[in-house]
Amino acid sequence: MTRRYQVFVHLKEGLADPQGKTIQEALPTLGYEGVSGVRVGKHIELTVEIDDPAKARAAVEEIAGRVLSNPVIEVFWIAEYAGGSGGSSSPGEGEALSGKASGPPGGEGEAE
Amino acid sequence: MSRKPRVGVVTFPGSNDDRDALRAVRVMGGEPVAVWHRDRDLRDVDAVILPGGFSYGDYLRTGAIAQFAPVMDSVREHAAGGHPVLGICNGFQILCEGGLLPGALIRNGGLAFVCRRVQVRVETALTPITAGLVAGDVLEIPIKHGEGQFVAEPDTLARIEDRGLVVFRYCSPEGDLDEDGNPNGSVHHIAGVRNEQGNVVGMMPHPEHALDPDIGPLGGQPIFESLLSSLLALVR
Numbered sequence: 001m002t003r004r005y006q007v008f009v010h011l012k013e014g015l016a017d018p019q020g021k022t023i024q025e026a027l028p029t030l031g032y033e034g035v036s037g038v039r040v041g042k043h044i045e046l047t048v049e050i051d052d053p054a055k056a057r058a059a060v061e062e063i064a065g066r067v068l069s070n071p072v073i074e075v076f077w078i079a080e081y082a083g084g085s086g087g088s089s090s091p092g093e094g095e096a097l098s099g100k101a102s103g104p105p106g107g108e109g110e111a112e
Numbered sequence: 113m114s115r116k117p118r119v120g121v122v123t124f125p126g127s128n129d130d131r132d133a134l135r136a137v138r139v140m141g142g143e144p145v146a147v148w149h150r151d152r153d154l155r156d157v158d159a160v161i162l163p164g165g166f167s168y169g170d171y172l173r174t175g176a177i178a179q180f181a182p183v184m185d186s187v188r189e190h191a192a193g194g195h196p197v198l199g200i201c202n203g204f205q206i207l208c209e210g211g212l213l214p215g216a217l218i219r220n221g222g223l224a225f226v227c228r229r230v231q232v233r234v235e236t237a238l239t240p241i242t243a244g245l246v247a248g249d250v251l252e253i254p255i256k257h258g259e260g261q262f263v264a265e266p267d268t269l270a271r272i273e274d275r276g277l278v279v280f281r282y283c284s285p286e287g288d289l290d291e292d293g294n295p296n297g298s299v300h301h302i303a304g305v306r307n308e309q310g311n312v313v314g315m316m317p318h319p320e321h322a323l324d325p326d327i328g329p330l331g332g333q334p335i336f337e338s339l340l341s342s343l344l345a346l347v348r
Contacts, residue, residue: 011218012265014265014266015218015263015265016218016221016261016263016297018218018219018220018221018222018223018261018297019219019223022223067172067176067180068172070173070176070209070216072208072214072215072216072264072265072268073216073218073263
């Protein structure tokens with residue numbers, strides 16, 4: 001079965017995010033007031049051919065923690081497309097994981 | 113009579129300072145050994161340099177893909193054996209990504225790519241590349257990077273400072289830590305760090321570009337002199 005996952009990666013809270021800061025500082029000059037935070041991250045889509053949903057999820061978590069993010073500076077979120085294809089879910093519906101893929105899923109996320 | 117110290121320089125796809133590093137080793141009296149990223153045999157080198165450049169296009173994160181190159185298993189063994197490993201610029205990023213050094217390197221504070229000469233202050237002589245220097249010495253060396261802002265979480269940063277793992281800090285020509293002397297916003301002005309054992313060092317400035325008297329600056333000379341002298345003491 002084909003499963004599609006979204007992996008969101010961004011810098012940990014508290015770490016300087018030069019890109020986010022630059023965008024945030026540009027917004028008032030364009031007339032957008034009231035934006036108090038901008039964080040820039042990455043969105044990566046993985047298409048996985050693994051039938052067992054738990055194994056598929058575990059593989060994605062390991063890849064996200066070991067390759068797609070650097071646990072020293074980044075956190076990641078994972079969201080699966082509903083039904084394995086089509087549809088989408090927001091990062092807020094995904095699970096917040098703090099770095100190490102070997103850590104317990106659903107551990108304290110650094111972000112939000 | 114001792115042999116010349118053999119210093120390996122790893123070429124990854126996208127490395128572009130490998131030839132300068134090989135030349136620096138030769139000019140300063142060592143025997144340069146070119147190592148390919150797919151090699152697992154380091155050919156009896158006494159030290160390894162991971163050079164600057166844009167390995168694997170800097171895709172994903174700087175150094176993120178290079179840390180999984182076949183040669184890195186051998187580099188890890190080399191480091192675990194207590195032998196010197198020096199990462200310069202992209203090499204520093206690779207060592208941080210691979211967990212051989214603490215912290216990480218992110219986009220420069222001002223977002224701009226910075227290419228200029230800087231001064232760095234030597235913070236410790238307890239590494240192979242600073243063994244001939246004294247803490248407080250100021251070296252002039254060029255930098256050229258877009259992602260050289262050193263960062264670490266508070267706990268890690270405290271450990272780096274407590275354990276004396278900072279090797280270089282960006283500074284003024286007089287050795288003061290003023291903001292003008294910090295080209296990329298690195299926390300605590302950190303330009304280079306070492307591991308606990310001291311044999312693995314990473315630095316953003318390029319000593320291999322700073323040892324030709326006809327061009328200058330010459331801040332790279334004492335670094336390569338220290339490295340080669342340290343190796344001579346080991347291989348004798």
